[in-house]
Amino acid sequence: MLERKLQGLIKYPMESLEVEIKDWLDIKESLHKADLAKAILAMGNHGGGYIVIGFVEVEGVYVAKSTTPEISSLYNQDMINGIVARYADPVFHVELHLVTSEKGCHPVLVVPGGHRVPIRCVRSGPDGRHAKQNAYYIRRPGPASEVPQSANEWANLIRKCVVADKEHLLETLKTALEPRVAEVKEFNPHEVWIEQTTKRFTELVNEKYGDFEQSPFRRGYWFGAYSLSPEVDGVSLSKLKKELESIVGHETGWPIGIVMPNEGAEPYAYDGCIETWLGNIFSQPDFADFWRLSPSGHFISFRGYQEDNEEIRQFPGTIFDVGIPIWRVVEFLLHGYRFAKILDACDFDMHLTLCWKGLQGRSLSSLSGRNPMVINRKASQDMVVSKFTIQDIQGLKINLENLVEQITLPLYEVFDFYSISKEMITNEITRMRNG
Numbered sequence: 001m002l003e004r005k006l007q008g009l010i011k012y013p014m015e016s017l018e019v020e021i022k023d024w025l026d027i028k029e030s031l032h033k034a035d036l037a038k039a040i041l042a043m044g045n046h047g048g049g050y051i052v053i054g055f056v057e058v059e060g061v062y063v064a065k066s067t068t069p070e071i072s073s074l075y076n077q078d079m080i081n082g083i084v085a086r087y088a089d090p091v092f093h094v095e096l097h098l099v100t101s102e103k104g105c106h107p108v109l110v111v112p113g114g115h116r117v118p119i120r121c122v123r124s125g126p127d128g129r130h131a132k133q134n135a136y137y138i139r140r141p142g143p144a145s146e147v148p149q150s151a152n153e154w155a156n157l158i159r160k161c162v163v164a165d166k167e168h169l170l171e172t173l174k175t176a177l178e179p180r181v182a183e184v185k186e187f188n189p190h191e192v193w194i195e196q197t198t199k200r201f202t203e204l205v206n207e208k209y210g211d212f213e214q215s216p217f218r219r220g221y222w223f224g225a226y227s228l229s230p231e232v233d234g235v236s237l238s239k240l241k242k243e244l245e246s247i248v249g250h251e252t253g254w255p256i257g258i259v260m261p262n263e264g265a266e267p268y269a270y271d272g273c274i275e276t277w278l279g280n281i282f283s284q285p286d287f288a289d290f291w292r293l294s295p296s297g298h299f300i301s302f303r304g305y306q307e308d309n310e311e312i313r314q315f316p317g318t319i320f321d322v323g324i325p326i327w328r329v330v331e332f333l334l335h336g337y338r339f340a341k342i343l344d345a346c347d348f349d350m351h352l353t354l355c356w357k358g359l360q361g362r363s364l365s366s367l368s369g370r371n372p373m374v375i376n377r378k379a380s381q382d383m384v385v386s387k388f389t390i391q392d393i394q395g396l397k398i399n400l401e402n403l404v405e406q407i408t409l410p411l412y413e414v415f416d417f418y419s420i421s422k423e424m425i426t427n428e429i430t431r432m433r434n435g
Helices: 002-011 030-046 075-087 151-176 190-208 237-247 326-344 397-413 422-431
Strands: 019-022 049-053 053-058 059-062 095-101 104-111 138-140 142-145 221-229 266-271 273-277 290-294 299-303 320-321 349-357 363-365 383-390
Touching: 002 095, 002 104, 002 290, 019 030, 019 053, 030 049, 030 075, 030 104, 030 138, 030 142, 030 151, 049 326, 053 273, 075 095, 138 151, 190 221, 190 290, 190 299, 190 349, 221 326, 237 290, 237 326, 299 326, 326 349, 326 397, 326 422, 349 397, 397 422
Parallel strands: 019 049, 320 363
Antiparallel strands: 049 104, 053 059, 095 104, 138 142, 221 299, 221 349, 266 273, 273 290, 290 299, 349 383
């Protein structure tokens, strides 16, 4: 995984909060040492990331740059960690990897996160340039390595350290109390969220229809749930309600987390969350959505299959469209990206669970006719669950194709090992974006 990541950084260089790209630095020179030290300290306080050496920006694109053997030979593990030891408090270890491009070998520094205290710069660079004594550097939007410039940025830095310290303490306690801890089921907020909300969904279906066999979901349904980790604090329902329209996308006419002003369809507060239950007013499975949003950073959406709409499909419950899951997963991921952005949590992890039920006996098909017909591929099981964790929410939008491919892989494989092509995923995403 690390090797593929490093190759990707060199092949497709792009700066983000987790990636800083620099020209060749002559790190025997004090000024260049200070420049690199500042970048390392900022990345460490950010939560970890990568520093790629030997690229320059030309018209908005980073291109590899040649260097002299004398400069490139300076990049070794001892030299890099000597710079860290000179500038950082506390001192930590940075990995150095040499990755090949068409211009030769490029150093890539892997900077760890998870520090339990903010990393302080203990000395200034020459003439006070680049690094400043007693400064704390972070990664800021731009992206740039700078000192915190707001109370919120300080709070984010401190929160990362508190979380890392808590995890270290819990791990220590777990080791000390291993026999007792091993018998206790680990608390997982994401799994608890799914369990609680599924129970709520079942209650609403039973209240309206009596049971699932009488409901729009009797032939099957799918749900998508995501949770930000760590959980978010201090967001009110009223503030979240005002942001709903900006969280919901417009990739399709019936988006994930749809917000409607109609009586009986508008969002409402329930048990500390915002939810919408469209099964009260719609009886077709692809319109009877139930979704729920928590201010602590959780979301879930339940929906029936378009293929089972009895008003427009001749044989509901018998087919499964090959292209629709791509659209739904993309909508779902972008919903999560916008929610994390609203909560200023794009540096958090995002845990995903997507589940498709009622697949047994369905045949893979193409309702739109855009995609090649799939012959004699039937589902071999009734339910598929796909779990995934995104550690770079900020880069989610540019990695949509890869994420969709990995998330939907277990779904398509139950249809007689069907493998969806990257070209089809790209084409469907392009159609979504073009309306």
